[in-house]
Amino acid sequence: MESSHTAVYRQNNIWRGIITACGLLMIIITLAIGAFLCYKGVGIFTTYGHSVGEFLFSSQWAPADNAQGGGKVGAAIFIFGSIITCALALLISTPFSIASAIFMTEISPGIGRKILQPAVEIFVGIPSVVYGWIGLTILVPFIKDLFDLKFGFSVLAASIVLAVMIYPTITSLSADAIRSIPKSFRQASYGLGATRWQTISQVVIPASKSGLMTAIVLGLARAFGEALAVAMVIGKMKAFPESLLSPTTNLTAAIASDMGGAMEGSEYNIALWSMALLLFIISLVFIFIIHYISAKGGHKA
Known part of the structure; x- marks a missing residue:
């Protein structure tokens, strides 16, 4: 023994x-x-002498493809392109995701658990190139014809593709957050005479707010890191968009398309590495936000 x-x-x-x-x-x-x-x-600042302000706020992007430097490395267009596409994608996807999560957990939990949840999770496994190809062959021509444009590549096309891509992430995590609310909360609400919608809107959603915010932030983090699908539909034009129907570019599209052609160790190559560092910092910020939200929610509980 x-x-x-x-x-x-x-x-x-x-x-x-x-x-x-x-x-x-x-x-x-x-x-x-x-x-x-x-x-x-950091080589773009230490080796080539560019300032952080120039990199973040200047729109002059013409880095030299040599080790001597002397070019312009303003990444404001790329940064703005990432922010506007991700923000619009989040604005499009979040209402549908939260509504789907509520339906799966509160309105029809049986169908949601057996049919809708697996169907939503299938979207997670679809390669990003498939989303980009569908956007390129269907969405871009549709936007072109609908708004009578010369080209359909635009911020709107990129945002819609991103919205579809982050939809399963936000939906699944939101559903898990709503399911984590004890049944006693709902029973107490019904016992006080509340309707199902009043229970959902005034009890369940406020109680799961930290989990829902975590889902939204994770969806936004995925949107910022997506490269291939966005690059296929955004137009990759190095200019600030005049409207949502104008083409532009973003950080991930620039890194994915230009890194292979830049000379190793050149100012151009190092500037692209600086973009990658910026994306890494943004990811860390999202992680800290998630931990802050989770800790705040746990403290309130």
Whole structure:
């Protein structure tokens, strides 16, 4: 009996060690990626002497494809393109996602669990190039014909594609957040004479607000990091969009399309690494926001 307990104890220690090692490895990899991006990305400021203000707020983008430098590295157009497309995508997707999550959990939980939830999760596994190809062959011509444009590549096309892509993420996480609310909350509301809609709008949604905000922020984080699908429909024009029907470009599209053609170690190459560093910083900001929301929600609970 004692040897059996010893074997179980040893086995538990082994698995605990493996899990701890895996966790530490992920931390090390994340720190290594961050350190590498910092090493490559800050070169545009330390080696080539450009200012942070120029990089963030100037629209003059003409980096030199050589090691001597002397070009312009204003990334404001790319930054603005990322912000406007992601913001519009979030504005489009969030109402549909929250409504779908409410339907799956509160209106028809049986159908939601057996049919709708699996159907929504299928969208997560679809490669981004498929979304981009559908947007390129169907959505872009549709926008072109609908608004009588010369081209259909636009902020609107990119935002709609992004909205579809982040829809399953926000929907699934929102549904999980709503399901986590105890049934006693609903029973107490019904016991006070509230209708189902009053219970949903005044009890369930406020109680799951932190989880819903986390879902929205995660959806926004995915939208910022998406490259291929957006690059296929946004037009990749280095100019501020005059309207939602105008083409523009963004950070991920620029990195994906230009990194392979830039000379290694050139000002152009380092400027693209600076864009990658900016995206990494944005991702970290989203993570901190999520932790803040979760901690605030847990404290209130």
